[in-house]
Amino acid sequence: MLVMGILNITPDSFADGGKYNNFESAIRRGQEMIAEGVDIIDIGGESTKPGAERITLEEELERVIPVIRELSQLGIKISIDTMRSEVARKAIEAGASIINDVSGGLADPEMLTTAAGLELPYIAMHWRGHSKDMNSQAVYKDVVSEVIEELQERITASLDAGIKKDNLIIDPGIGFAKDADHNWAIIDSISTFVDLGYPVLVGASRKRFLGGDNPDLREAATIALTQRLSTTGIWAIRVHSVKPHKEVMSA
Numbered sequence: 296m297l298v299m300g301i302l303n304i305t306p307d308s309f310a311d312g313g314k315y316n317n318f319e320s321a322i323r324r325g326q327e328m329i330a331e332g333v334d335i336i337d338i339g340g341e342s343t344k345p346g347a348e349r350i351t352l353e354e355e356l357e358r359v360i361p362v363i364r365e366l367s368q369l370g371i372k373i374s375i376d377t378m379r380s381e382v383a384r385k386a387i388e389a390g391a392s393i394i395n396d397v398s399g400g401l402a403d404p405e406m407l408t409t410a411a412g413l414e415l416p417y418i419a420m421h422w423r424g425h426s427k428d429m430n431s432q433a434v435y436k437d438v439v440s441e442v443i444e445e446l447q448e449r450i451t452a453s454l455d456a457g458i459k460k461d462n463l464i465i466d467p468g469i470g471f472a473k474d475a476d477h478n479w480a481i482i483d484s485i486s487t488f489v490d491l492g493y494p495v496l497v498g499a500s501r502k503r504f505l506g507g508d509n510p511d512l513r514e515a516a517t518i519a520l521t522q523r524l525s526t527t528g529i530w531a532i533r534v535h536s537v538k539p540h541k542e543v544m545s546a
């Protein structure tokens with residue numbers, strides 16, 4: 296199982312907002328993660344926490360591109376966490392090699408064809424709408440089968456747009472239009488997602504359902520979850536801290 300380290304260059308992400316909000320601190324954090332053995336660094340400029348407002352394209356590019364350019368020179372694999380095809384394209388030019396789209400192609404009609412044209416891995420996450428109103432969309436009769444069904448639609452759309460099967464990665468979207476019970480139901484059934492035949496990424500790190508109002512206090516639960524997921528056949532976890540996850544995986 297690979298470890299994808301989170302680098303949010305945002306003033307307001309729920310767990311690390313503001314910590315790496317300038318070029319120097321972002322590069323320092325990237326270097327730290329590399330020293331700790333991270334496999335992929337996921338760089339994002341737009342917060343997707345519940346209720347977050349969108350930022351402009353220009354703002355997103357200004358935040359992520361210089362950091363991608365610098366860190367990619369250190370030889371680390373970089374994914375760009377964006378819903379915008381233009382950001383994806385420029386991030387790839389700057390040195391990123393994976394597109395991580397939390398909207399699974401739903402936010403930008405150009406995203407899937409852009410990803411297909413770039414011929415690089417594309418992560419399609421389960422998503423029901425922008426952060427501003429996603430909590431009201433956390434309504435399911437059977438969360439696992441509905442998320443699987445909606446992800447299947449994104450898989451079909453991705454393949455139809457020309458993304459190669461070997462380049463497609465799926466993510467159940469923990470915390471996106473899902474309450475705590477929904478998240479736990481998905482985690483309990485993660486093998487159903489693995490059985491779809493695509494690499495599975497899980498991003499649960501420090502999210503609210505892991506307990507407590509202070510995201511830093513959710514770290515112990517995140518590490519325990521990594522240990523649990525490490526035997527399920529998923530491809531990667533997306534986490535804020537790297538070393539403790541590496542350690543618990545090899546314990």
Ligand code: PMM
Pocket residue numbers: 301303308309310311342343344376395396397418420466468469496497498499500533
């Ligand atoms: N979660 C967040 C942002 N990007 N990408 C993927 N693929 N999966 C996730 O679960 C995911 C993501 C929000 O969390 P953050 O604010 O800690 O980055």
